[in-house]
Amino acid sequence: MFKFAFTDLNQFIYMEGHGIYVWSVFSIVIISLVLAFIFYNKQLKKIKRKHSNE
Amino acid sequence: MLKKLYHQFASPKTYVVLVDKIYPIIFYTSLITYVFALIWGLAFAPSDYMQGNSYRIIYMHVPASFLSESLYIAMAIAAAIFLIWKVKLAAYIIKAIAPIGALVAFLALVSGSIWGIPTWGTWWQWDARVTSTLILFIMYLGLISLHSSFTNYEKADKFISVLVLIGSVNIPIIKKSVDWWNTLHQPASITLTDKPSIDPSMLYPLFLSMLGFSGLIICLVILSSKVQIFNREGNKTWVKYHV
Numbered sequence: 001m002f003k004f005a006f007t008d009l010n011q012f013i014y015m016e017g018h019g020i021y022v023w024s025v026f027s028i029v030i031i032s033l034v035l036a037f038i039f040y041n042k043q044l045k046k047i048k049r050k051h052s053n054e
Numbered sequence: 055m056l057k058k059l060y061h062q063f064a065s066p067k068t069y070v071v072l073v074d075k076i077y078p079i080i081f082y083t084s085l086i087t088y089v090f091a092l093i094w095g096l097a098f099a100p101s102d103y104m105q106g107n108s109y110r111i112i113y114m115h116v117p118a119s120f121l122s123e124s125l126y127i128a129m130a131i132a133a134a135i136f137l138i139w140k141v142k143l144a145a146y147i148i149k150a151i152a153p154i155g156a157l158v159a160f161l162a163l164v165s166g167s168i169w170g171i172p173t174w175g176t177w178w179q180w181d182a183r184v185t186s187t188l189i190l191f192i193m194y195l196g197l198i199s200l201h202s203s204f205t206n207y208e209k210a211d212k213f214i215s216v217l218v219l220i221g222s223v224n225i226p227i228i229k230k231s232v233d234w235w236n237t238l239h240q241p242a243s244i245t246l247t248d249k250p251s252i253d254p255s256m257l258y259p260l261f262l263s264m265l266g267f268s269g270l271i272i273c274l275v276i277l278s279s280k281v282q283i284f285n286r287e288g289n290k291t292w293v294k295y296h297v
Contacts, residue, residue: 001255002098012097015107021172022096022110025165029114032161033270036154040277044297047284051297 064141066283067292073276080276084269091262099256108172112260115165117267122159122190123225125151125271130222133215145211146286148218149201150279154271156194162187174238182231183239186224193221207286 006012013019062068095113102109129151136144166184167177178184197214204210232241250257287293 001258002094005098005100015110016101018106018108018110018172021108021168025111025114025168026092026096028164029118029161032157033274036157036274037277040274040281043281044277044284047281047288048297051288051294054294 064139064143066143066146066287067296069143070280070283070296073280077273077276080269081273084266084273086266087262088266088270091259091266095256095259095263099259100253102256105173108169109256111165111169112256113263115162115169116260117264118158118161118165119187120264121268121271122155122162122187123228124268125155125158125275126190126193126218126222126225129155129218130225133218136211136215137219142211142286143283145215146282147275147279148197148211148214150282151275152194152197152201154274154278156191156198157274158271159187159191159194163191170238179238181237181239182235183228183237186228186231190224190228193224197221 004012006015013023015022063072092113096110099110101107129148132144132147132151135141136148163184166187170179171177197217200217201210201214204213229242231237232239252260284293284297
């Protein structure tokens with residue numbers, strides 16, 4: 001079950017020509033998640049700062 | 055006693071205290087699960103005999119599609135709770151879920167479109183599943199902008215709750231669209247009643263990716279709901295002490 005599905009790293013990135021689609025989706029999902037976490041943590045920090053200044 | 059419990063858990067203060075305790079557990083467990091599932095699905099799962107390696111998009115697309123519908127169901131439950139029992143926390147949760155729901159619906163649409171290029175030969179098709187998901191995304195955006203357009207928050211909460219309940223009719227349409235209409239989109243591979251049509255070597259990482267992604271999205275909803283609560287209850291003393 002845990003056998004590397006590709007012959008080497010280049011094949012893993014290229015994925016028989018499908019790498020462009022797979023890695024694009026991967027990047028969009030990961031970047032969106034990271035940005036969402038940063039956004040909400042910043043919002044909470046802003047609220048904290050506002051309350052500590054009062 | 056039940057009434058006491060209900061009042062206790064309906065309180066934004068109890069909610070914040072509780073989610074602060076469970077947040078790190080959910081976050082780190084989900085993060086590890088999601089990373090593990092993606093490594094398994096992208097590098098170790100075998101390639102598909104028909105779609106080749108493009109099917110690996112499933113590990114990002116299916117969790118996003120599943121969550122875009124599940125979050126709307128969660129909003130509809132919160133809307134019913136708000137309208138029946140006037141629980142303020144439920145209204146805050148609706149407002150907190152809407153942007154996260156829009157994000158995951160957007161991810162489902164974008165990942166589906168990119169997947170469509172190698173499999174359907176087109177990035178967009180006015181297919182029943184794709185169109186109903188686009189409607190769901192527009193509904194999320196509509197709810198966000200409508201709520202922001204009100205100056206009276208109480209009126210906005212009531213109005214949005216009614217709209218969320220009306221809009222929930224779209225969820226069974228999305229779910230059943232692949233059965234009711236002839237669509238390019240494949241029928242559901244995992245159902246509650248039938249044996250999954252995917253091989254276990256591809257199915258297990260899919261389940262894990264759904265689990266991990268769901269946990270991370272729950273964490274985002276927790277953060278978003280805290281922002282809503284602190285903004286709306288900012289004048290209360292417990293908020294000043296808590297933040």
